[in-house]
Amino acid sequence: QVADKLGAEIIRLWVASTDYSGEMTISDEILKRVVESYRRIRNTLRFLLANLSDFDPSKHSMPASEWLEIDRYAVALGNQLQNEVQAHYKAYEFQPAVARMLTFCSEDLGGFYLDILKDRLYTSAPDSKERRAAQNALFHITRNLLKWLAPFLSFTAEEAWSSFPHGANEKLSESIFMEEFGTFPEIEHATELLAKWARIREIRSEVTKAIEIEREAGNVGSSLQAELTIKVGDIDFAILHSLEDDLRFVTITSSANIELSNGGLEVLVRGSQYKKCGRCWHHTADVGTNAEHPELCGRCISNLFGDGEARLFA
Incomplete structure (x- = not known):
């Protein structure tokens, strides 16, 4: 049955x-x-x-x-x-x-x-x-x-x-x-990589909670409407700083900045004042600056018609 x-x-x-x-x-x-x-x-x-x-x-x-x-x-x-x-x-x-x-x-x-x-x-x-x-x-x-x-x-x-x-x-x-069980490609420094990203995920979890609080308060809509300031100690600062501009992709926000702090982890969230890109939905200052593509951000224009963006981390 x-x-x-x-x-x-x-x-x-x-x-x-x-x-x-x-x-x-x-x-x-x-x-x-x-x-x-x-x-x-x-x-x-x-x-x-x-x-x-x-x-x-x-x-x-x-x-x-x-x-x-x-x-x-x-x-x-x-x-x-x-x-x-x-x-x-x-x-x-x-x-x-x-x-x-x-x-x-x-x-x-x-x-x-x-x-x-x-x-x-x-x-x-x-x-x-x-x-x-x-x-x-x-x-x-x-x-x-x-x-x-x-x-x-x-x-x-x-x-x-x-x-x-x-x-x-x-x-x-x-x-x-x-088939038999397969193998994965060998990843150099896998142990260190796993430890680093485990901490990034812990920080990201706190970021998500902070964004959700602001969403419930009506201050932001989706996470891509949010701009972040993450205050962390020196060890976490080094981890997040190593991601460079790709940090915003990890947090799925339009902007993510980090500040060194002597206190514990603190996440500040504010709604972006910039326009939303009609393609990637990120809110950035360069949306509308190209007269031929007024609804797109510079990143999307580059990905569509230029050499494309370069990423290293996320």
């Missing part, structure tokens, strides 16, 4: 996400949560595959050293998770493996990396180094994620595998179940 109504994948996911060492319970409420978890995974896969639709690894592959820093971080995070998942699988510990994959999809990807990546994927020139770097990271993450999911979401993984891009000279197995 459950399979007829919700599908076999939901039953598989319920079994895999339940601790079988104790009593296994099932109810409509539990199944509702399982359906929501499945939806998060499927939405993540849909986003990943959609943004790899024009990616050919035989033409567009780049060494990891040429990627942006956040791309290297995401792949290092994926490699860390793969080691955990494989260890759990070898010990037949499916519940913690599934829990980590759900967290990876909903928080590490959906709540952080992919959220930040949207601007670069959607506004950079299609064949720009910045966009191709993002696709390189997504390619490796997606390929390995599908293999992690295959043991318990077999239909979903097989369906997604049939849409996964491969190079013209690369033979892709007809079934994902003919």
Whole structure:
């Protein structure tokens, strides 16, 4: 009855996400949560595959050293998770493996990396180094994620595998179940990178809370309408300063400045007084300064008609 109504994948996911060492319970409420978890995974896969639709690894592959820093971080995070998942699988510990994959999809990807990546994927020139770097990271993450999911979401993984891009000279197995677990590109200084971005995510979480307070008060609309001043101590200042102008992309705001402070972390939010770009939705001083494209900012004009923007970090 459950399979007829919700599908076999939901039953598989319920079994895999339940601790079988104790009593296994099932109810409509539990199944509702399982359906929501499945939806998060499927939405993540849909986003990943959609943004790899024009990616050919035989033409567009780049060494990891040429990627942006956040791309290297995401792949290092994926490699860390793969080691955990494989260890759990070898010990037949499916519940913690599934829990980590759900967290990876909903928080590490959906709540952080992919959220930040949207601007670069959607506004950079299609064949720009910045966009191709993002696709390189997504390619490796997606390929390995599908293999992690295959043991318990077999239909979903097989369906997604049939849409996964491969190079013209690369033979892709007809079934994902003919594949072995893969590897991620080696990321230099991965340990330091993981620690750095873990702290950036903690600071970003506080930034998001501060923006939400101002949104509820009616002072800003979307986060892109916000301009930030982040007051931090010397260690955090060095971390944020290393991102240069890309900090605003990490916070998903139109402007982000940092100030050195002897106190704790403090985030000041104000609404931007500048016009909104009709393409990227950022509020910047140069919107409308080009008579031929009065609704666009300088960054979008460069991405559309010029050499394009250069990014190093996000």
